[in-house]
Amino acid sequence: MEYFWAFVxxxxxxxxxxxxxxxxxxxPAHVTTSFVVAGAVLDAFGIYDKLIEFAGxxxxxxxxxxxxxxxxxxxxxxxxxxxxGIAMGIFELTSAGIxxxxxxxxxxxxxxxxxx
Amino acid sequence: MASSKDEQQQFAQKIKPLQPKPPxxxxxxxxxxxxxxxxxxxxxxxxxxxxxxNFTDKTAGNPTVATLILIASLLTGLGVYDKIGQFAGAGxxxxxxxxxxxxxxxxxxxxxEGLVLGVATNLFKLAGAVIVFGAVAAYILGMxxxxxxxxx
Amino acid sequence: xxxxxxQTWQFADVFLNTAxxxxxxxxxxxxxGDFYDKAYNNLHCNEKNWELAExxxxxxxxxxxxxxxxxxxxDINFFLAGDLLNxxxxxxxxxxxxxxxxxxxFGACSTSxxxxxxxxxxxxxxxxxxxxxxxxxxxxTAERQFRYPTEYGGQKPDTATFTVTGAGAALVSRERSNVxxxxxxxxxxxxxGIKDPFDMGSAMAPAAADTIAAHLNExxxxxxxxxxxxxxxxxxxxxxxxxxxxxxxEIDISSNHRDCGLMVYRPDQPVFAGGSGCACSAVVTYxxxxxxxxxxxxxxxxxxxxxxxxxxxxxxxxxxxxxxxHAVVMEHAxxx
Numbered sequence: 001m002e003y004f005w006a007f008v009x010x011x012x013x014x015x016x017x018x019x020x021x022x023x024x025x026x027x028p029a030h031v032t033t034s035f036v037v038a039g040a041v042l043d044a045f046g047i048y049d050k051l052i053e054f055a056g057x058x059x060x061x062x063x064x065x066x067x068x069x070x071x072x073x074x075x076x077x078x079x080x081x082x083x084x085g086i087a088m089g090i091f092e093l094t095s096a097g098i099x100x101x102x103x104x105x106x107x108x109x110x111x112x113x114x115x116x
Numbered sequence: 117m118a119s120s121k122d123e124q125q126q127f128a129q130k131i132k133p134l135q136p137k138p139p140x141x142x143x144x145x146x147x148x149x150x151x152x153x154x155x156x157x158x159x160x161x162x163x164x165x166x167x168x169x170n171f172t173d174k175t176a177g178n179p180t181v182a183t184l185i186l187i188a189s190l191l192t193g194l195g196v197y198d199k200i201g202q203f204a205g206a207g208x209x210x211x212x213x214x215x216x217x218x219x220x221x222x223x224x225x226x227x228x229e230g231l232v233l234g235v236a237t238n239l240f241k242l243a244g245a246v247i248v249f250g251a252v253a254a255y256i257l258g259m260x261x262x263x264x265x266x267x268x
Numbered sequence: 269x270x271x272x273x274x275q276t277w278q279f280a281d282v283f284l285n286t287a288x289x290x291x292x293x294x295x296x297x298x299x300x301g302d303f304y305d306k307a308y309n310n311l312h313c314n315e316k317n318w319e320l321a322e323x324x325x326x327x328x329x330x331x332x333x334x335x336x337x338x339x340x341x342x343d344i345n346f347f348l349a350g351d352l353l354n355x356x357x358x359x360x361x362x363x364x365x366x367x368x369x370x371x372x373x374f375g376a377c378s379t380s381x382x383x384x385x386x387x388x389x390x391x392x393x394x395x396x397x398x399x400x401x402x403x404x405x406x407x408x409t410a411e412r413q414f415r416y417p418t419e420y421g422g423q424k425p426d427t428a429t430f431t432v433t434g435a436g437a438a439l440v441s442r443e444r445s446n447v448x449x450x451x452x453x454x455x456x457x458x459x460x461g462i463k464d465p466f467d468m469g470s471a472m473a474p475a476a477a478d479t480i481a482a483h484l485n486e487x488x489x490x491x492x493x494x495x496x497x498x499x500x501x502x503x504x505x506x507x508x509x510x511x512x513x514x515x516x517x518e519i520d521i522s523s524n525h526r527d528c529g530l531m532v533y534r535p536d537q538p539v540f541a542g543g544s545g546c547a548c549s550a551v552v553t554y555x556x557x558x559x560x561x562x563x564x565x566x567x568x569x570x571x572x573x574x575x576x577x578x579x580x581x582x583x584x585x586x587x588x589x590x591x592x593x594h595a596v597v598m599e600h601a602x603x604x
Binding site: 119121123124125127128130131134135136138139143192193195197198200201202204205206208209214217218220221222224225226228242 | 316317318319412416417418419420421422423424425426427458459460461462467470473474504505508509512541588
């Protein structure tokens, strides 16, 4: 069942992205940035956590979860350090994603050659 | 001289029947299937990390995302991810693999200009926007929520 | 009379002597694959990066053009060349290598006929004995310059075109050959408000229609005086729009219109609406059409190269796309 909901929810989020691209003529960059902001907004109202509970990877793999993790990290750290904590914690939970993207992106660029 | 607004509108109307429309349903089905499939792979990875390593529900997302990024970077380097992208549209843009593809493809393309000014400088050329908007949104929302919790 | 009307040149005594072409892998698998002088089986053309690959293609096109004429670089007065890259670097660096006095020109994808028309005018006016006109484009350099990195997984719509990887060069002089250049029409820049850089066909069709109508009007010819009216890279989207726009002016080209973007690839190749780029009109014209004119299979044709004069900054600033089209008349001539 977890796999089913991961598939359906993840797929559905992508369909929203496709509609933004085809109907509203947004570029992929505009779609992904909108989704990150949307993820942060949904997290501000505590909705995104419920979605992850329900759909697992279906909600944590789409880029919306990046926005959710950014805000989540900020709030966790704010609980501990107060106002200053927001700045300290923003990248706390997304570190794995960003650092591995930098590392693997860099290594790939060194090893491979663009194919065209 | 540029044409008038009227002329432009007339032209847009006139050519509309001659322009192919994006196959909306087909594109959405392809995006749904590919995006869903990537999430299934993510789910399997999560369970793998929870079963064989000491990760919990909450923490298994980290190695999962990192693994997906590794796979997407490799597929980009092998010249496969752009083909997947042409088929899947948003289905391979919206998952975190699309983020990895944006990073890797920019780095790869600028390899010919050297490691510092080519690869490193251009690494976030496309994907940087996501981080910028994400961080700004999280900062503003975080302050609002903090203020709300403190003063209400 | 050298000038007809406002924008059309009439040449008295100019011939296209030889032409050279070089293409990449997808083009050599296309329907005209056998007509090109040199074909690479890899997109890198055995070079280290995309830019070097494009330069290699242009150098190959020029050298096979010279080899066929049994001439060397020293026999050529001027080298008129252009391409799509910033500051037309492929042409600049090719000119550095061949040391022919160089005029670099830019007209986006219309550069093929712009360079040929200018070269023919120089020769006919007595300002040159022999010139070489050349253009190049490369799919990966163009993607990188105008769109996204080549490995980026963004989806392209069906209206997009596929930049042709290749180069074409032509040697023009007063020495007689089977292909006579008899006229040219220089186009006005047209912009009807199309902003989508993935729909060049719709943007460029009005420029092509304007140039064709002006040409027929100023030369006093009819559309059916030409065996073929060939446009550069309007593709599957722009071609029907061109026909419709000309129909409105009661010019019917439905029977003799062809588009290089649709001739250069097979319909089953993954090229969206068709080919585009400077090399699109160049490799089809210099590789195929010129040979048909030499043999006499074609008698008189009008080649209208179309160009979209945009750059990514302008697109991001929400400007619409200005376009231009230049036409050259080529005729079969019996050698004396």
